[in-house]
Amino acid sequence: MSLELALYHDYRRFELDVSLTLPGSGVTALFGPSGCGKSTLLRLLAGIEPARRGRVFFEGECWQDSEAALWVAPRQRDIGMVFQDARLFPHLSVQDNLRFAGRYARRGVALDEQHLIERLQLEPLLSQLPATLSGGQQQRVALARALLSRPRLLLMDEPLSALDQASRQLLLALIVDLQQHHRLPILYVTHAVDEVLRLANHMVQLEAGRVVAEGAPTELFGRPDTAPALEDCALLKGEVIEQDLTDTMSAVRCAPDLPPIWIAGTAHPVGSTVMLSLQARDVALSLHPLAGTSLQNQLPVQVEAITMDHHGGPRIALRFGEHRLPAMISHRALAQLQLHTGMPLWALIKSVAVEHQ
Ligand SMILES: Nc1ncnc2c1ncn2[C@@H]1O[C@H](COP(=O)(O)OP(=O)(O)OP(=O)(O)O)[C@@H](O)[C@H]1O
Structure with missing residues (x-):
């Protein structure tokens, strides 16, 4: 039960060439300097962009195999995504943004909507439009929306980097709880050491589109040859x-x-x-x-x-x-x-x- 990938992609001045087998549970932190390809890797996994070539298997299910000309559309991958910016539907209220998630609900983790609303303190915000919310409030809605779509895999791209301390702590605590009570593998891009410390049980270090180190955070931290x-x-x-x-x-x-x-x-x-x-x-x-x-x-x-x-x-x-x-x-x-x-x-x-x- 895991995520196996071997992907090659290029832009004009950048090449990504990554082979990895990641655990099918827990939080894997994707760590590396700006421009090393972390977001690109998430986009390729989610299928937002097809990789030039390669293969992706999640829990034995093939999402891409360029040799077999096989390609599974993003919606069929049952992935939840949370970005640095919330990307909510601006014309829908918070409640409707959350309801929208239910439309695509599929085979993944099933969380109670009311519990999530309480946990993320969204109750007073339900009737509001995203533009009237603070960044931290929007990000809480974005996480709730991603979770209510019942993902089998959650991809998070620096989800806390723009948030105040209180919102950061609220979201961190929820992610920790998710790991304790549900089986939802998370691939988590971050620059923040404290987030790795709190969340990750596996870690991948990227540099210039390549994997340079992989393993338990306790092994990767403190190594003389690392970032x-x-x-x-x-x-x-x-x-x-x-x-x-x-x-x-x-x-x-x-x-x-x-x-x-x-x-x-x-x-x-x-x-x-x-x-x-x-x-x-x-x-x-x-x-x-x-x-x-x-x-x-x-x-x-x-x-x-x-x-x-x-x-x-x-x-x-x-x-x-x-x-x-x-x-x-x-x-x-x-x-x-x-x-x-x-x-x-x-x-x-x-x-x-x-x-x-
Ligand atoms: N659509 C695109 N067209 C051309 N080049 C791109 C495109 N998307 C990303 N790149 C380039 O690919 C490289 C990797 O970008 P990516 O956003 O994946 O890095 P990152 O590790 O997520 O960086 P950061 O930590 O700053 O978000 C960069 O050099 C970037 O300029």
Whole structure:
């Protein structure tokens, strides 16, 4: 059960050549610099534009096979789409925009309309025309409309990038809930690391129309050979093993044989799963553990690679058990510590520097 594609397409100055097999559930984040072909790939998948050549199979059903001259029209693909701009029908009220979705309702996820209206706080807006709504309100309607068309696959192209914090949080929470209670695979284009962190369980990195990396976000983040936004951020998943209510802290264990990472600001319940993110600039290095320090985390790590980052600064890729941890240090620190590949070290991290959700 998955989405399998091998597609080639070109414009005058751009070529897309992508082969992928994506999971048939969960959120796959499509990540990459501007102009690398993310939106083009979504359009080809949706069938809005036919790819010059290639094949697309969704759950064993063929949507395009250029060799067999097979082509399935967008409507028959049961795809829901949400773009950066809401693209509502301007002459229809919110209610009628939502009703319109029902016309194409097919074989996919069945959600209760009233529940969705309440959840997305659309009740007071139902009689209004799209032009009278804010961007965030329009986007909430767009998501409801896409979901009420009962899609089997949801394609989302930077759906939150133009929204205020409150609308972002509302939509993010709904997408998380959808994943927990319904089986609706989502392909999600974003530039935002926090959205990947919150939503994605799979990730594809595109560059200049090609796939350069693919896998679990925890694997792709912090890798020395990846995009700057990913390179400078570690992503770790762990389980809370201790809750300190007095100091509002939690200890998160990322693997049985590793010491926990202390995080501040929230006392998560013991047993809960937490995603941690950490910026390379917040990781310091020491040859020995320190005594008498405010640092709550001194983690045993090993140097995996030493590279120069995009600004010419030293970047140390560290292994923390199976996890990746990048550290950004100065040239002077690099010389003083005489770092080399395979060297054991201590990564020093303030508990307040670790973001978590
Ligand atoms: N209809 C078109 N005609 C010609 N060139 C196009 C067309 N659509 C896209 N392109 C080109 O294809 C390339 C990829 O565009 P695309 O919109 O897929 O990138 P993207 O990764 O989604 O970028 P962004 O993050 O900025 O939205 C760009 O160089 C763009 O100029």
